[in-house]
Amino acid sequence: MPQTPSLLDFYPLEDEKSTRISKFFDNVRQGHFTTTRCTKDQSVHWPPRVVCPQCHGEALEWIELPKKGRLFAFSALLLGLPMGMEGEAGAVVGMVELDGWPIKIFSRIANAKYEDCHIGDAVEWDPYTLADGRVFFRFRKPAAPPPA
Amino acid sequence: MRKVAVVAGGVSTWGVRSATWGELVQEAGNALFSSARSLGAKDVDSLFVGAAQPERFAFQSHVAPMTAELLGLHPWKVLRRNELACASGQAAIQDAYAAIASGLSDVAVVLGVEKMNIPSMAEATTSMANVLDRAWDGVQGGTAPPFFAMAAQRHMHEYGTTAEQMALVSVKNHKFANTNPKSQFYSKTFTKEKILSSPMVSPPLRLGDCSSMTDGSGAVLLVSEEKARTYTDTPVWISATAQYTDFHNLANMPSLSSWTGLKKAASELYQKGGIDPTDIDFAEVHDCFTISEIIEYEELGFCKKGQGGKFIQEGQSDLGGKVTVNPRGGLLGCGHPLGATGIGQAVEVLEQFQSKVPAARHVKDAEVALTHNLSGSANVHTLTLYRREN
Numbered sequence: 001m002p003q004t005p006s007l008l009d010f011y012p013l014e015d016e017k018s019t020r021i022s023k024f025f026d027n028v029r030q031g032h033f034t035t036t037r038c039t040k041d042q043s044v045h046w047p048p049r050v051v052c053p054q055c056h057g058e059a060l061e062w063i064e065l066p067k068k069g070r071l072f073a074f075s076a077l078l079l080g081l082p083m084g085m086e087g088e089a090g091a092v093v094g095m096v097e098l099d100g101w102p103i104k105i106f107s108r109i110a111n112a113k114y115e116d117c118h119i120g121d122a123v124e125w126d127p128y129t130l131a132d133g134r135v136f137f138r139f140r141k142p143a144a145p146p147p148a
Numbered sequence: 149m150r151k152v153a154v155v156a157g158g159v160s161t162w163g164v165r166s167a168t169w170g171e172l173v174q175e176a177g178n179a180l181f182s183s184a185r186s187l188g189a190k191d192v193d194s195l196f197v198g199a200a201q202p203e204r205f206a207f208q209s210h211v212a213p214m215t216a217e218l219l220g221l222h223p224w225k226v227l228r229r230n231e232l233a234c235a236s237g238q239a240a241i242q243d244a245y246a247a248i249a250s251g252l253s254d255v256a257v258v259l260g261v262e263k264m265n266i267p268s269m270a271e272a273t274t275s276m277a278n279v280l281d282r283a284w285d286g287v288q289g290g291t292a293p294p295f296f297a298m299a300a301q302r303h304m305h306e307y308g309t310t311a312e313q314m315a316l317v318s319v320k321n322h323k324f325a326n327t328n329p330k331s332q333f334y335s336k337t338f339t340k341e342k343i344l345s346s347p348m349v350s351p352p353l354r355l356g357d358c359s360s361m362t363d364g365s366g367a368v369l370l371v372s373e374e375k376a377r378t379y380t381d382t383p384v385w386i387s388a389t390a391q392y393t394d395f396h397n398l399a400n401m402p403s404l405s406s407w408t409g410l411k412k413a414a415s416e417l418y419q420k421g422g423i424d425p426t427d428i429d430f431a432e433v434h435d436c437f438t439i440s441e442i443i444e445y446e447e448l449g450f451c452k453k454g455q456g457g458k459f460i461q462e463g464q465s466d467l468g469g470k471v472t473v474n475p476r477g478g479l480l481g482c483g484h485p486l487g488a489t490g491i492g493q494a495v496e497v498l499e500q501f502q503s504k505v506p507a508a509r510h511v512k513d514a515e516v517a518l519t520h521n522l523s524g525s526a527n528v529h530t531l532t533l534y535r536r537e538n
């Protein structure tokens with residue numbers, strides 16, 4: 001269970017008792033980046049939903065999202081970081097344009113320095129596990145290729 | 149629809165205040181009651197309170213009756229608290245307008261307040277992060293500065309806007325705030341050089357590009373046409389209102405650099421008011437960050453898309469330019485106590501039309517003005533059009 005009081009905890013409660021999209025988090029655990037798509041009008045949702053906001057239908061399916069994308073925009077958190085993130089000054093965040101999908105997702109960009117980032121840089125999906133056992137995801141700059 | 153007038157208003161001193169949430173409420177009430185001719189507590193049939201996050205910043209909910217008690221009011225027609233993040237104050241004004249226009253209320257106090265400076269700045273920032281979609285965007289580090297920083301980055305990338313042009317917005321608004329003793333940065337000088345060398349908050353945005361965490365309050369009195377002359381000889385009239393929202397989670401945002409929702413809301417406002425953007429004499433807009441004001445020039449139709457940087461550089465938004473923008477000092481100069489900001493803007497409109505502001509920021513012979521607040525990640529835009537003559 002989470003250790004932070006829930007009104008100061010950014011991470012969603014992800015178990016079946018707390019949410020109807022616990023499958024998203026189960027999928028993260030198994031290395032899959034997924035979201036919901038409406039079987040009636042084919043609209044792809046972000047974040048995952050239980051009702052399609054377009055047609056209000058409830059027949060949704062889980063689909064895989066690309067794990068690769070590019071930086072459409074980015075910045076860094078230098079001052080005024082929230083509780084739980086105070087130690088992360090310098091962290092890069094950005095809008096990630098998923099390869100081949102009309103979706104841009106806001107994400108932490110791990111393994112990156114602001115000065116080294118450019119619009120269009122490649123990034124990859126990066127799931128992680130919290131100390132309390134919950135899982136979440138961010139994106140990261142790919143590790144540099146080994147010297148030739 | 150009945151006509152609705154703004155007849156009185158005032159604000160507390162804004163800044164880092166040695167005062168509680170409730171004490172700020174009382175200061176706004178006194179500012180209002182001392183500005184209206186013959187206003188008694190028994191006249192007030194309705195109370196609207198704009199307050200974004202009293203639950204988080206002051207650990208207090210059910211704030212409408214608390215505000216009524218602090219002001220000695222016993223509203224018997226409408227009692228409401230309005231939350232719309234940074235637009236809570238203006239949204240409360242629009243609710244009061246609707247209540248009076250429909251005949252539900254005749255005399256309404258609209259009070260906006262926020263107490264943002266609490267012992268832990270990190271706790272306050274945490275509360276600001278829940279304005280975005282907390283579980284998906286906030287969790288990633290999404291707060292206002294990085295969001296508006298990305299808007300600035302894309303605007304610079306797509307249109308060639310510069311850090312210097314952004315700094316000029318801050319210079320102008322701080323200059324106006326120096327004429328406003330109630331503002332957070334009254335008596336503080338901000339040169340372009342000082343802004344461009346201030347610490348980076350979220351690049352490319354520096355501290356001088358950002359509005360502040362502010363404690364403050366304000367209140368205005370809205371009344372029906374038949375009551376207007378009871379409280380002043382120079383009422384100001386609400387001509388039209390408009391709002392638009394097009395997303396909440398950042399993934400569903402149409403564009404970082406074009407605020408399509410504002411363009412739609414402005415179009416609705418101008419059509420309802422029977423005007424076009426060239427009719428606006430001055431505008432109180434939401435300069436939460438310098439880039440915001442630049443994008444707002446464009447979406448409000450004061451200049452062409454992409455020309456916002458040039459607009460400030462040419463002095464077109466300064467006193468004497470095409471349209472004076474933020475003569476009060478804006479959020480950059482006055483501070484941004486969320487629920488109170490829209491009220492402060494309305495008080496400025498009232499005092500401009502009543503020629504009660506210092507000459508250094510007075511837009512002479514102004515007839516038409518608008519107020520604008522965005523909220524959250526510029527995903528909601530709230531606009532009100534005011535006229536000096538009925």
Ligand SMILES: [Zn+2]
Pocket residue numbers: 038039040041042043052053054055056057
């Ligand atoms: Zn659907």
